[in-house]
Amino acid sequence: MTNTDRGVPGSSPHADIGRRDEQPDETRFEPAIHYWGTPVVLVSTQNPDGTANLAPMSSGWWLGWSCMLGFDATSRTVENLRRTGECVLNLPDATLAPQVDRLARTTGSDPMPAHKAAMGYESVADKFGRAGFTPVRSETVAPPRAAECPVQLEAAVTAIGDFGVRDHRLLIPAVAVEVTIRRVHAHPDIRSTRFHNRIDPGRWDPLLMSFLEYKGTRRVDQTSGLRQVDEEFYAGRSPRRITQRATR
Template sequence: MYFGTPVVMISTQNEDGSPNLAPMSSVWWVGQSCMLGLDETSKTTQNLVRTKECVINLVPSSLVDAVDRLALVTGTLNVPQHKLRKGYRCEPDKFGAAGLTVISSDEVEPPRVAECPIQLEASIDRIHPFGEADSGLLAFDARVVRAHVQEELLVPDRRNHVDADKWDPLIMKFCEYYGRGENLQPSSLARGWGMPQRLSLLP
């Protein structure tokens, strides 16, 4: 049932104050809030439960390489068995692994991703179990407390609106990367999760 949602990178703060960064694509917005769906064993989940803060960095299609470099890594020191079987490894320095730049936030402790043209600082209001009793999934109700949008994405005479023609989000459909209306490149996540490979991208 993974028909396609935008890709975001969630930055959170680890126990030692260092940043964690994780790509995810189970996200949707209503008003000033968004819902995040996450594996309960992930480092991002652990940090959100503990700190109740994050930055939701919206990813343009041009950053597909950076996202794919993080696809099969986790900040969890003891990688869960279900992730080991898919080829995940521990990587404490997610920003470095992705080749991305840390910049400070205004309202929350976790940093923003400089290369993402839209960054949403958020506070977690509620945490819900999601799916069946043993799904291992949690849903986070995140309220946006500060939005940062690059100037060139805004409608000139409507400063509170993003120009939809200028914003090209990275979309994940069935673990494959899409942008500009086309399949962009092979996906490490699709390979790790055993998804069928796109025929157009096979050698």
């Protein structure tokens, strides 16, 4: 029996992990952004004048019938959510990437926040019209749904709180918004033909955002208009480009 088999202290094959940390680790990496590949969501809310705002985002996740959303705290969407407590989460499929991208670098805020002006954003009042989406009446909330999106989730705000306040790399104020889904609309062509309450994953190709590029589960559609803003802008530093690769 070996020392490792007997569990002798210091004999573990992992005992040198601490010593390895003293050497350069090629896996260490500080990405400018953390867009690892999440669904694009078009959030529709109601403006103070009764018109609709439509904002693309990709910082959202679901658990049960609840969803957590991350936003720039200065956005018109957050302002509307605080005031009305309602929204619709419209989920586009990959074929809608060109329409979604018409909303890249647009804002409903007027005046425009300084950081968005620096990124080349444009103030747009009619987001539905700009992107070519058709607003349709919701059943449980005031904001309209986007008819072309295969999934539309009517939702109510449960809580809003500050996000990332201890993250020195987060350069803009952010909020986390928790919502509860009230009503689900799903196009028949993505629903299961075997179960009345299921989506068929083989027929549903959600639009994803991965490092400023739109992707589907089956294909890449196009580069996002956000790509015109260097990723390093989000990290608050000058671009770090690889000038020479290390040789082994």
